[in-house]
Amino acid sequence: MNRITRFGVSIDHNLLKKFDRSIHKKGYKNRSEALRDLIRRNLINEISLDLKVKSIATLTILYNHHMGNVTDKLLELQHxxxxxxxxxxxxxxxxxxxxxxxxxxxLTINIQELANNIKALKGIKHGELVITNSDI
Ligand code: NI
Known part of the structure; x- marks a missing residue:
């Protein structure tokens, strides 16, 4: 079990009101969990920019399989x-x-390269790469 540290935060009143409204809409029960998620997201964003670290990711693509030879090229890239x-x-x-x-x-660099190559294929209508990391 990791140690828990409490800390105080000084914040503009209006900014905090907006934050509270936002996290309430998302279903957070308290500020602590919302803040922890913000910190984790920030760390993951940072990691996803570091091309030398290992990541896990999902690439979601939407494509028209009648367009050119997108299916063949997609299979070749994946192989x-x-x-x-x-x-x-x-x-x-x-x-x-x-x-x-x-x-x-x-490696993040390999994941991003593959995702970019797939997204650039003719026939791919939409592609979105989500990188995450299990060390957070
Ligand atoms: Ni299909």
Missing amino acids: NHTSEILVSSHVHIDHNTCLEVIVLKG
């Missing part, structure tokens, strides 16, 4: 990164559109 890809799920959304979620683990 070139078998050490980073843990699993991928494919859902046929409608006649044209596919949704794929790829779970990644490895």
